[in-house]
Amino acid sequence: MDVKKLKAEIIQYATEIGVQKIGFTTADPFLFLKERLEVAEKEGVLTGFEHPVLDERVYPDLIFEEPKSIIAIALAYPSKLKESPTSKRESRRGVFARASWGIDYHTILREKLALIEAFILERVKDAKMKSMVDTGELSDVAVAERAGIGARGKNTLLITKEFGSWVYLGEMLTNIAFPPDTPETDLCGDCNKCVEACPTNSLLGEGAMNPKICLSYLTQTKGFLEEEYREVLHNRLYGCDTCQVVCPYNRGRDFHLHKEMEQDGNLVRPELKPLLHISNREFKEKFGSMAGSWRGKKPIQRNAIIILARYKDKTAIPDLIGCLNHDTRPVIRGTAAWALAKIGGKDAEVAILNAWEKEKDEEVKIEIERAKKIIGVG
Structure with a gap:
């Protein structure tokens, strides 16, 4: 040869x-x-x-x-x-x-x-x-x-x-x-x-x-x-x-x-708020062919919440309150609490204090405590 x-x-x-x-x-x-x-x-x-x-x-x-x-x-x-x-x-x-x-x-x-x-x-x-x-x-x-x-x-x-x-x-x-x-x-x-x-x-x-x-x-x-x-x-x-x-x-x-x-x-620069509500099926259908989807939607959603906090996007407050009150995943609830504190406002403050009263997960409570300090009630 x-x-x-x-x-x-x-x-x-x-x-x-x-x-x-x-x-x-x-x-x-x-x-x-x-x-x-x-x-x-x-x-x-x-x-x-x-x-x-x-x-x-x-x-x-x-x-x-x-x-x-x-x-x-x-x-x-x-x-x-x-x-x-x-x-x-x-x-x-x-x-x-x-x-x-x-x-x-x-x-x-x-x-x-x-x-x-x-x-x-x-x-x-x-x-x-x-x-x-x-x-x-x-x-x-x-x-x-x-x-x-x-x-x-x-x-x-x-x-x-x-x-x-x-x-x-x-x-x-x-x-x-x-x-x-x-x-x-x-x-x-x-x-x-x-x-x-x-x-x-x-x-x-x-x-x-x-x-x-x-x-x-x-x-x-x-x-x-x-x-x-x-x-x-x-x-x-x-x-x-x-x-x-x-x-x-x-x-x-x-x-x-x-x-x-x-x-x-629109896929590689997606809007953030819709990501907070996307189902597993929708995530797979929309982003599944991309390398960035391999870890699933959870890291993407957590990051989206953090980015919304950086932007101080007040229009996202209802979405974040929904995550804080209803999401089954502690990481999403806790990160949403922190983001709400960063964005600020009366609705965010009330949601954080209400969540503190009913939250059972210790890691999430640490995040809510951090959020309370940010808004000045810790």
Whole structure:
């Protein structure tokens, strides 16, 4: 088998099916990553969203029999909506991060990887492959970096020269020994814009971070959001793009290369008040195809309540009182109490005091107590 020729054919085919970047690397262990993961595990800053077995993230031969190479791919995604609805005084809107625009990127990348797998099998009948996207064992960024697609930035994301960090990543283990590509060198240099702009100071510099206080992670949690992070949530319903928006490599970069990634602005910038009443079925029908729906409606609704409080949207007071009095979920009731106090007004105050008298859940009572102090009756 002429692996150099096969590699060239795969690269050409990848271009034909709409893959923006493709790179090849060895299946050697990611030893540098092991040290980083061990430190994160020791310091207790792993989020729980990662693959749980540390060694399987480092040693490809633990998850694939006799791996010889890894093929990495990158797809560029849009950074601007073609039509963006505006947030108005009585119909305030939140926003989903760009990585949730269009059809769930996991689906799009898996389809591309499946096509490449089939292409290889047509030429190498005994080829073995294992593809993964985001939730697989390997680190997408570590693989793509070593495969020469880009370099890990100080925001911990992969930065490419052509597309900035507006790229989705996926990879494929194989038993074919392809010639490896040359890893990209550092692209950040002395630039520190992302670290300085991070709303929660989760970026620590030199590609290190505390992911547990990153707003991208916090917007996906299901419990009560700590008050210090409510204050900086701004209008984020899901995810955070700040460290990407300020990156010089992303300036002026906006790619509309995949129709599956195009999104209705009303879905990624939805009105907040209707979200408070949406049923599970309606949520799934409306948002189910988006990556930002994977945790269900509860985190989105909690975040919507916090955003309404930031806007001090008095038109939302009846909706929030409804959440406080009737929602079965403590997180929603408690967050609604806090939001009502932040917005203020007689109706909000009465609702908070009434809720205090009948609430049984201890966590919710803590939130109501906080709300009482805000309105000056604690």
